[in-house]
Amino acid sequence: MNQIEVYFSIVQRKVVTPNDFADPDQARDRLRGFEVRYNATAQPYQWKFTTSDLDDLLARLDRHSLDRQEESSTAPTA
Numbered sequence: 535m536n537q538i539e540v541y542f543s544i545v546q547r548k549v550v551t552p553n554d555f556a557d558p559d560q561a562r563d564r565l566r567g568f569e570v571r572y573n574a575t576a577q578p579y580q581w582k583f584t585t586s587d588l589d590d591l592l593a594r595l596d597r598h599s600l601d602r603q604e605e606s607s608t609a610p611t612a
Contacts, residue, residue, distance in 0.1 A: 541572070 555561040
């Protein structure tokens with residue numbers, strides 16, 4: 535899920551549900567209030583999975599795939 539999807543998911547759950555606004559101005563005010571609060575407290579996400587981790591994972595997957603191919607080519611047929 536990308537960041538905008540996360541944001542709108544939170545807006546839907548915490549701001550516009552329940553949908554009991556008397557008029558559009560009330561909905562606008564609630565959304566603007568949430569935006570101000572969210573922007574004041576939001577923190578960038580710190581990724582812990584590095585490109586080196588990805589390279590290691592891909593190398594392990596390649597080795598695993600090669601091992602499986604070798605096993606299936608040397609297995610006796612019934």
